[in-house]
Amino acid sequence: xxxxxxxxxxxxxxxxxxxxxxxxxxxxxxxxxxxxxxxxxxxxxxxxxxxxxxxxxxxxxxxxxxxxxxxxxxxxxxxxxxxxxxxxxxxxxxxxxxxxxxxxxxxxxxxxxxxxxxxxxxxxxxxxxxxxxxxxxxxxxxxxxxxxxxxxxxxxxxxxxxxxxxxxxxxxxxxxxxxxxxxxxxxxxxxxxxxxxxxxxx
Amino acid sequence: xxxxxxxxxxxxxxxxxxxxxxxxxxxxxxxxxxxxxxxxxxxxxxxxxxxxxxxxxxxxxxxxxxxxxxxxxxxxxxxxxxxxxxxxxxxxxxxxxxxxxxxxxxxxxxxxxxxxxxxxxxxxxxxxxxxxxxxxxxxxxxxxxxxxxxxxxxxxxxxxxxxxxxxxxxxxxxxxxxxxxxxxxxxxxxxxxxxxxxxxxxxxxxxxxxxxxxxxxxxxxxxxxxxxxxxxxxxxxxxxxxxxxxxxxxxxxxxxxxxxxxxxxxxxxxxxxxxxxxxxxxxxxxxxxxxxxxxxxxxxxxxxxxxxxxxxxxxxxxxxxxxxxxxxxxxxxxxxxxxxxxxxxxxxxxxx
Numbered sequence: 001x002x003x004x005x006x007x008x009x010x011x012x013x014x015x016x017x018x019x020x021x022x023x024x025x026x027x028x029x030x031x032x033x034x035x036x037x038x039x040x041x042x043x044x045x046x047x048x049x050x051x052x053x054x055x056x057x058x059x060x061x062x063x064x065x066x067x068x069x070x071x072x073x074x075x076x077x078x079x080x081x082x083x084x085x086x087x088x089x090x091x092x093x094x095x096x097x098x099x100x101x102x103x104x105x106x107x108x109x110x111x112x113x114x115x116x117x118x119x120x121x122x123x124x125x126x127x128x129x130x131x132x133x134x135x136x137x138x139x140x141x142x143x144x145x146x147x148x149x150x151x152x153x154x155x156x157x158x159x160x161x162x163x164x165x166x167x168x169x170x171x172x173x174x175x176x177x178x179x180x181x182x183x184x185x186x187x188x189x190x191x192x193x194x195x196x197x198x199x200x201x202x
Numbered sequence: 203x204x205x206x207x208x209x210x211x212x213x214x215x216x217x218x219x220x221x222x223x224x225x226x227x228x229x230x231x232x233x234x235x236x237x238x239x240x241x242x243x244x245x246x247x248x249x250x251x252x253x254x255x256x257x258x259x260x261x262x263x264x265x266x267x268x269x270x271x272x273x274x275x276x277x278x279x280x281x282x283x284x285x286x287x288x289x290x291x292x293x294x295x296x297x298x299x300x301x302x303x304x305x306x307x308x309x310x311x312x313x314x315x316x317x318x319x320x321x322x323x324x325x326x327x328x329x330x331x332x333x334x335x336x337x338x339x340x341x342x343x344x345x346x347x348x349x350x351x352x353x354x355x356x357x358x359x360x361x362x363x364x365x366x367x368x369x370x371x372x373x374x375x376x377x378x379x380x381x382x383x384x385x386x387x388x389x390x391x392x393x394x395x396x397x398x399x400x401x402x403x404x405x406x407x408x409x410x411x412x413x414x415x416x417x418x419x420x421x422x423x424x425x426x427x428x429x430x431x432x433x434x435x436x437x438x439x440x441x442x443x444x445x446x447x448x449x450x451x452x453x454x455x456x457x458x459x460x461x462x463x464x465x466x467x468x469x470x471x472x473x474x475x476x477x478x479x480x481x482x483x484x485x486x487x488x489x490x491x492x493x494x495x496x497x498x499x500x501x502x503x504x505x506x507x508x509x510x511x512x513x514x515x516x517x518x519x520x521x522x523x524x525x526x527x528x529x530x531x532x533x534x535x536x537x538x539x540x541x542x543x544x545x546x547x548x549x550x551x552x553x554x
Binding site: 129167 | 239243245246247248249250252253254257259
């Protein structure tokens with residue numbers, strides 16, 4: 001084979017490889033995003049279960065640890081925007097809301113998933129939904145059955161993948177709390193909401 | 203019509219502050235506001251809605267009993283209000299006569315429109331940003347001219363069947379948007395033009411008749427003897443229009459110049475005959491010894507009858523014109539009979 005033929009052949013192979021790489025780039029990017037989302041969720045689920053199941057620690061310490069886990073996994077700006085973003089909170093009220101939110105979500109997490117802790121939760125799969133990744137998990141329940149939960153994870157350019165919502169049986173926690181917070185603000189005002197969060201935060 | 207979207211927005215905002223304007227909108231108002239925030243909310247709810255549309259039910263409690271009318275009624279017993287109690291009663295009654303066939307029929311009736319609603323919901327889940335270019339073509343064509351100009355639609359706050367409200371609306375809009383046009387502006391403008399034209403016609407008729415009377419009589423008092431009854435007949439006509447509920451409109455406003463042009467005829471005959479009666483200085487009323495009053499009366503009656511028959515017309519404008527003209531001509535004849543001889547006598551005593 002002459003040098004020219006070898007050169008042409010090499011260029012053809014390189015171009016083909018490049019075309020294949022470009023065609024599969026979106027799929028590979030999607031897979032990478034799903035894997036990253038799965039990793040974040042596994043950490044959250046595992047560490048949260050560990051915090052709630054640590055019977056050697058007192059309740060205050062367990063909840064503090066759980067709050068730390070939640071604070072590291074959730075995108076609180078998204079939660080804040082959808083829960084109270086258009087309700088006209090003053091800067092002071094907003095500061096208190098932000099300080100209460102991690103503990104409030106930790107309490108919520110504990111109330112929903114803090115039973116049946118003998119068995120650890122398992123991640124069962126991932127799927128892409130719009131620009132986010134839904135990570136499915138099975139949370140063991142006291143009656144031996146599993147609760148199907150989905151964690152909605154969004155990739156942020158500056159912070160990486162974070163949890164923006166939790167869905168149980170197709171019911172979104174963020175949507176539920178948004179409606180609940182709206183009703184609380186309408187009936188008791190922002191201060192009433194903050195008082196409610198203080199009562200229900202760890 | 204404005205050329206730029208920015209101008210349209212400014213004009214609409216300015217019109218919004220006008221008390222006579224109920225609302226004003228342009229093409230930009232058809233594009234939803236805060237779309238980013240709204241689309242964010244749709245995006246937030248997307249997985250839940252998708253699950254509702256396509257997902258399978260999940261037993262969240264883990265030990266849920268089968269749902270029956272009895273279990274639903276038990277739950278309703280704990281709810282406040284008469285509606286819950288009524289529904290619980292109905293459910294228990296249905297439980298007593300329940301069969302699979304009846305269940306299927308009930309499900310069919312209750313969920314008859316669900317497939318359509320679910321399909322519509324599924325479509326709405328994929329909602330995206332809406333721009334003016336994506337609006338339906340007929341809607342765009344209503345607000346966007348082929349040459350790119352934008353139409354602003356202005357709705358009045360008051361009922362424009364009231365002419366005063368229409369006038370106020372047109373004036374208020376013109377103060378903010380001088381180039382605004384439409385039916386209210388056209389009607390108001392036409393009314394003004396017609397009114398001006400009629401006043402001009404009446405004035406010209408009066409002036410023309412006064413000049414002719416001067417040419418014939420050369421005496422101010424005798425001219426007044428002819429013209430004053432017409433003025434008084436005009437006042438009577440206006441009073442009659444109020445009493446009879448026949449306001450002046452485009453059709454009958456021509457009564458005033460016609461009154462002058464036709465009514466002066468009787469006055470001229472009367473004045474000339476009264477002036478030429480032999481033996482000046484005689485008692486007033488001597489003209490009534492002549493045939494002129496009868497001739498004037500019969501002539502006027504035929505004219506009044508001719509115009510009065512218009513009052514039988516089905517066209518309301520023509521009918522009002524006929525009625526008012528008959529009244530005005532009758533009043534003119536009555537005034538002429540009452541005043542003209544006396545005024546001519548006065549001029550004769552003064553040696554005119």
